[in-house]
Amino acid sequence: MSRRTVIAAVDGSAESLAAAAWAAREAHLRGLPLHLLHARQDRSPLFSAALPGGAGPAPDGTTLTRHGAELVLAETADRLREGCPDLDVSVEQVTGRPAEVLLSATEGAEVLVMGSRGLGALGGFLAGSVSTPVIARAERPVIVVRPGERVEDGADGGAVDRHCLDVVLGLDLSRPCDALISYAFEAATARGAGLRVVHGWTAPAVFDHDPAAADPGHRVAGGLREASALTDVLRPWRGTFPQVEVTEQCVVGKAAHHLVDASVDASLVVVGRRVRRAPFGTHVGSVTHAVLHHAASPVAVVPHL
Incomplete structure (x- = not known):
């Protein structure tokens, strides 16, 4: 993977989808490709979150299957391409310990973008036990994004x-x-x-x-x-x-x-x-x-x- 790549960690949660949207805009502004990455670890809990395409919320305690992850990545990529047709978007699903997968990915990236509602209260595999060591050990910049941050109300409404x-x-x-x-x-x-x-x-x-x-x-x-x-x-x-x-x-x-x-x-x-x-x-x-x-x-x- 080229070092000049914006990576967004995606797990289907609202937090990670907001991070993907923010990362897409960042990649577009910098003229860089966007890489959507899902780290899958068997039997890891999936945060209860609405999936793209009307899949509905996942019950607590379930896991995101390989097919489910493929669906999330594909639909997220399609939606981002619709918003920015010129954006170069790729997807990848990697099986392994999430923190290790993300740390490895940052070695070949310009920046890693992660979703968060506040450390210690994160969705999916972006739980505090993952996000904190990634931020603390990554050798490239890590950007933390919360849902709803891209647009806010201006003074004129x-x-x-x-x-x-x-x-x-x-x-x-x-x-x-x-x-x-x-x-x-x-x-x-x-x-x-x-x-x-x-x-x-x-x-x-x-x-x-x-x-x-x-x-x-x-x-x-x-x-x-x-x-x-x-x-x-x-x-x-x-x-x-x-x-x-x-x-x-x-x-x-x-x-x-x-x-x-x-x-x-x-x-x-x-x-x-x-x-x-x-x-x-x-x-x-x-x-x-x-x-x-x-x-x-x-x-x-x-x-x-």
């Missing part, structure tokens, strides 16, 4: 396509990773959208104990230093992507809170995850963890060293 809204990047200036910044700029470029870069900082603890340091002027100076550092980090990227309108937000407080607030009117929130070589553990970082659970928009988790 009309429909607004989220893909047209700004991309939001959460950036830690202590580790400004090129892969993370590049992904955010490319996402904004593909959408013809602006990029809001959010950097959260906290005043040193000494401010709380030293009366002199508590002078408001010290906090203002600290904020100016952080803002200047953010500008310096982004300057070469502005030159590389001159078509992207960049808004810098250097804010006081926990970055996760500001990113969740910004997600309300964002097409995508981009956050990072440090690559861990340990064979065990599913840590993604406190900020990324909070954004995944509470963001109103799709979230892209980009691994970096």
Whole structure:
């Protein structure tokens, strides 16, 4: 499989079908092929969800048969091709441990798109025991999408396509990773959208104990230093992507809170995850963890060293 491929994990649940629709739009915007992937493990429970083509909800505790998976994949692909006739769509069903199948697939993909209602409450094989290790261990970006996120009501009562809204990047200036910044700029470029870069900082603890340091002027100076550092980090990227309108937000407080607030009117929130070589553990970082659970928009988790 070409590395320049958008993969959508599909299991027939409403969450995964929303992810497939979102992935199709992403593939179209980037001029990439879309690959619908179903990981089938015998005797794994199928989340009770409506299947395409009026198949109706599957009873709790049943499994998605090979034929059922083929039907879901085929009908999903047909529906996406109808919406975008020029889109190159392929399908695949793989038998194996879902997390391992998805992790293997990301090695040859541009991005993996998964459906979610919130980690720990996912449909089908995208249960928390699968999605969490995939996000924590994938070596390519993983995007988490919830149902109904592509379109929202605008201020004038009309429909607004989220893909047209700004991309939001959460950036830690202590580790400004090129892969993370590049992904955010490319996402904004593909959408013809602006990029809001959010950097959260906290005043040193000494401010709380030293009366002199508590002078408001010290906090203002600290904020100016952080803002200047953010500008310096982004300057070469502005030159590389001159078509992207960049808004810098250097804010006081926990970055996760500001990113969740910004997600309300964002097409995508981009956050990072440090690559861990340990064979065990599913840590993604406190900020990324909070954004995944509470963001109103799709979230892209980009691994970096």
